[in-house]
Amino acid sequence: xxxxxxxxxxxxxxxxxxxxxxxxxxxxxxxxxxxxxxxxxxxxxxxxxxxxxxxxxxxxxxxxxxxxxxxxxxxxxxxxxxxxxxxxxxxxxxxxxxxxxxxxxxxxxxxxxxxxxxxxxxxxxxxxxxxxxxxxxxxxxxxxxxxxxxxxxxxxxxxxxxxxxxxxxxxxxxxxxxxxxxxxxxxxxxxxxxxxxxxxxxxxxxxxxxxxxxxxxxxxxxxxxxxxxxxxxxxxxxxxxxxxxxxxxxxxxxxxxxxxxxxxxxxxxxxxxxxxxxxxxxxxxxxxxxxxxxxxxxxxxxxxxxxx
Amino acid sequence: xxxxxxxxxxxxxxxxxxxxxxxxxxxxxxxxxxxxxxxxxxxxxxxxxxxxxxxxxxxxxxxxxxxxxxxxxxxxxxxxxxxxxxxxxxxxxxxxxxxxxxxxxxxxxxxxxxxxxxxxxxxxxxxxxxxxxxxxxxxxxxxxxxxxxxxxxxxxxxxxxxxxxxxxxxxxxxxxxxxxxxxxxxxxxxxxxxxxxxxxxxxxxxxxxxxxxxxxxxxxxxxxxxxxxxxxxxxxxxxxxxxxxxxxxxxxxxxxxxxxxxxxxxxxxxxxxxxxxxxxxxxxxxxxxxxxxxxxxxxxxxxxxxxxxxxxxxxxxxxxxxxxxxxxxxxxxxxxxxxxxxxxxxxxxxxxxxxxxxxxxxxxxxxxxxxxxxxxxxxxxxxxxxxxxxxxxxxxxxxxxxxxxxxxxxxx
Ligand code: SF4
Ligand code: SF4
Ligand code: SF4
Numbered sequence: 001x002x003x004x005x006x007x008x009x010x011x012x013x014x015x016x017x018x019x020x021x022x023x024x025x026x027x028x029x030x031x032x033x034x035x036x037x038x039x040x041x042x043x044x045x046x047x048x049x050x051x052x053x054x055x056x057x058x059x060x061x062x063x064x065x066x067x068x069x070x071x072x073x074x075x076x077x078x079x080x081x082x083x084x085x086x087x088x089x090x091x092x093x094x095x096x097x098x099x100x101x102x103x104x105x106x107x108x109x110x111x112x113x114x115x116x117x118x119x120x121x122x123x124x125x126x127x128x129x130x131x132x133x134x135x136x137x138x139x140x141x142x143x144x145x146x147x148x149x150x151x152x153x154x155x156x157x158x159x160x161x162x163x164x165x166x167x168x169x170x171x172x173x174x175x176x177x178x179x180x181x182x183x184x185x186x187x188x189x190x191x192x193x194x195x196x197x198x199x200x201x202x203x204x205x206x207x208x209x210x211x212x213x214x215x216x217x218x219x220x221x222x223x224x225x226x227x228x229x230x231x232x233x234x235x236x237x238x239x240x241x242x243x244x245x246x247x248x249x250x251x252x253x254x255x256x257x258x259x260x261x262x263x264x265x266x267x268x269x270x271x272x273x274x275x276x277x278x279x280x281x282x283x284x285x286x287x288x289x290x291x292x293x294x295x296x297x298x299x300x301x302x303x304x305x306x307x308x
Numbered sequence: 309x310x311x312x313x314x315x316x317x318x319x320x321x322x323x324x325x326x327x328x329x330x331x332x333x334x335x336x337x338x339x340x341x342x343x344x345x346x347x348x349x350x351x352x353x354x355x356x357x358x359x360x361x362x363x364x365x366x367x368x369x370x371x372x373x374x375x376x377x378x379x380x381x382x383x384x385x386x387x388x389x390x391x392x393x394x395x396x397x398x399x400x401x402x403x404x405x406x407x408x409x410x411x412x413x414x415x416x417x418x419x420x421x422x423x424x425x426x427x428x429x430x431x432x433x434x435x436x437x438x439x440x441x442x443x444x445x446x447x448x449x450x451x452x453x454x455x456x457x458x459x460x461x462x463x464x465x466x467x468x469x470x471x472x473x474x475x476x477x478x479x480x481x482x483x484x485x486x487x488x489x490x491x492x493x494x495x496x497x498x499x500x501x502x503x504x505x506x507x508x509x510x511x512x513x514x515x516x517x518x519x520x521x522x523x524x525x526x527x528x529x530x531x532x533x534x535x536x537x538x539x540x541x542x543x544x545x546x547x548x549x550x551x552x553x554x555x556x557x558x559x560x561x562x563x564x565x566x567x568x569x570x571x572x573x574x575x576x577x578x579x580x581x582x583x584x585x586x587x588x589x590x591x592x593x594x595x596x597x598x599x600x601x602x603x604x605x606x607x608x609x610x611x612x613x614x615x616x617x618x619x620x621x622x623x624x625x626x627x628x629x630x631x632x633x634x635x636x637x638x639x640x641x642x643x644x645x646x647x648x649x650x651x652x653x654x655x656x657x658x659x660x661x662x663x664x665x666x667x668x669x670x671x672x673x674x675x676x677x678x679x680x681x682x683x684x685x686x687x688x689x690x691x692x693x694x695x696x697x698x699x700x701x702x703x704x705x706x707x708x709x710x711x712x713x714x715x716x717x718x719x720x
Binding site: 086087088089120122123124125126127128129144145146147148149150152153154156158160161162163164165166167169170171252254255256260261263264265267268271274275278279282283285286289290292293 | 405670
């Protein structure tokens with residue numbers, strides 16, 4: 001194949017055009033922002049109300065609702081609080097104790113899936129096992145999961161857990177927002193129902209933010225002026241109020257407000273560009289080199305003829 | 309021209325297919341006896357320990373053989389088997405594009421061994437993945453009916469799968485030469501250009517995607533390693549590591565398979581090593597500056613004053629800048645030996661980097677840290693051993709290092 005300058009210009013033009021075209025729809029996609037289902041539900045957790053010790057009824061209720069083993073330590077055993085606990089395949093929610101404003105006023109904070117509006121786990125999963133439902137839950141479908149555990153790496157709250165001890169059917173396990181049994185029918189989850197102190201309020205996320213604002217406005221010295229989860233990582237369905245700064249009750253305050261899927265979106269949108277530009281670039285290179293070789297060979301040939 | 313001993317591919321004709329193709333022209337008994345070498349004894353010992361652990365992994369689950377936890381879901385199977393495996397196998401596409409696209413034909417003798425290394429490297433990345441995935445039999449899911457298009461992992465999966473196919477096609481010529489299928493071989497040769505270009509595209513994508521995997525963990529990866537340039541770092545360091553591997557692997561093959569590499573003299577190999585060293589120096593130097601720019605961009609000079617900062621400097625100065633200079637000195641002083649030292653150094657630096665990103669500096673702020681279980685290490689070592697054995701088996705049979713006499717003189 002011969003390549004002259006005109007061909008080359010055509011070629012280069014076509015390349016640029018493809019690149020420009022493929023980049024257009026991507027731009028549009030990158031700016032599109034999740035607004036979420038307007039009626040999605042949420043939970044407001046007021047940590048100042050939780051009594052923790054001698055209760056942990058949410059933990060037990062969750063276990064029952066999800067057919068998990070009953071937590072090892074009974075409610076009256078205070079030693080569970082000696083260590084900070086996290087979620088595990090057999091425990092979707094845990095209560096941890098943190099120092100409060102004074103010795104005798106510790107703060108108990110419940111931990112479970114935050115049901116992010118734009119979940120990192122969902123954007124990370126290569127088979128799309130996680131879905132944010134219009135009701136607000138982030139659900140997981142074990143029937144497609146291949147078990148790469150990238151969702152666990154991605155989740156900024158360290159929520160998903162894995163059944164490492166199952167050889168045949170290991171699943172990712174995490175709080176379901178009681179989606180199948182409760183939320184789908186508009187009912188409050190088991191842990192919320194079980195709480196004797198009404199630490200958790202179930203409702204439309206929008207309304208909960210208003211409730212939280214009111215609480216803070218009415219008792220400015222009872223709460224720090226922040227609703228954790230309103231904007232964190234783009235907003236979560238579960239939100240928290242606290243009497244002490246959030247980083248002192250085990251919640252990360254350095255996560256920012258950027259939705260996690262954004263972190264990789266730009267990178268992913270560059271892929272079509274590589275696919276458009278690279279082949280043309282390298283083929284051009286190849287043709288140039290081939291042409292160079294051909295010319296060299298022809299001249300060589302002429303040389304030989306002349307000298308013959 | 310190459311000289312052939314009777315045990316080499318393409319020059320055996322005892323009238324028995326089995327004997328020719330599989331037993332290197334020997335009788336089965338003689339062949340078995342020839343297998344008893346010190347290296348094979350070591351390999352056998354490793355397999356004796358490793359295979360029962362393989363069994364344990366699949367019979368009782370990942371938990372039975374690993375220290376992976378809910379907080380540390382990734383360990384050395386991802387850090388070494390996958391991340392290092394893919395990066396170090398980059399040599400295949402690098403050398404193929406140097407020869408076929410950039411037209412530097414003098415590197416042609418290195419193409420086949422590098423492609424074989426690349427192909428096997430990737431094949432064993434997939435094997436390694438089988439141990440790490442909770443349900444490995446579902447590996448085809450993301451390619452067939454469950455598409456998580458927003459996932460970087462999805463892109464990695466697709467690119468690696470396609471690339472593996474690509475490399476397999478590039479393995480056709482030596483395979484068909486081995487089996488003596490001339491027509492098929494001629495057809496396979498026509499595919500080379502296409503697969504080479506495709507290989508470059510796919511490699512660019514998935515090498516950088518492996519770095520991009522960690523973009524979603526800014527709160528977990530130490531800020532000295534977390535950077536928006538992670539994809540670029542992974543791509544460029546894979547090129548450096550790939551070059552290092554080509555130099556290292558060609559030297560090793562030259563020593564180990566002496567009888568097969570007669571057509572490529574020591575002097576020629578030295579010349580090629582120095583040529584590659586020049587590339588290595590440039591790439592590493594560029595990589596070093598990108599690391600510095602990344603640090604400056606994120607205004608993190610103060611982080612250098614911590615223990616983590618020291619460790620970062622060890623990686624960046626000790627294993628990026630230092631081998632860059634070594635390569636440079638090698639080229640200046642025309643010292644192929646120095647080039648080989650630098651090559652090994654680069655490879656070690658790449659392994660260090662991948663482990664830092666995926667294991668050491670990941671979850672640096674957690675109280676619960678991950679240290680691999682000895683069985684995890686055993687599985688990794690056993691997989692690598694099997695990989696080397698397969699490489700050896702193929703090189704001893706197929707025209708990888710030498711040219712098949714029927715096609716001698718033809719350019720690759
Ligand atoms: S908290 Fe973690 S697991 Fe739950 S939705 Fe958010 S990212 Fe997913
Ligand atoms: S472990 Fe399962 S759910 Fe999590 S990212 Fe991998 S495939 Fe998706
Ligand atoms: S919402 Fe349901 S699954 Fe989640 S912690 Fe509460 S009871 Fe458990």
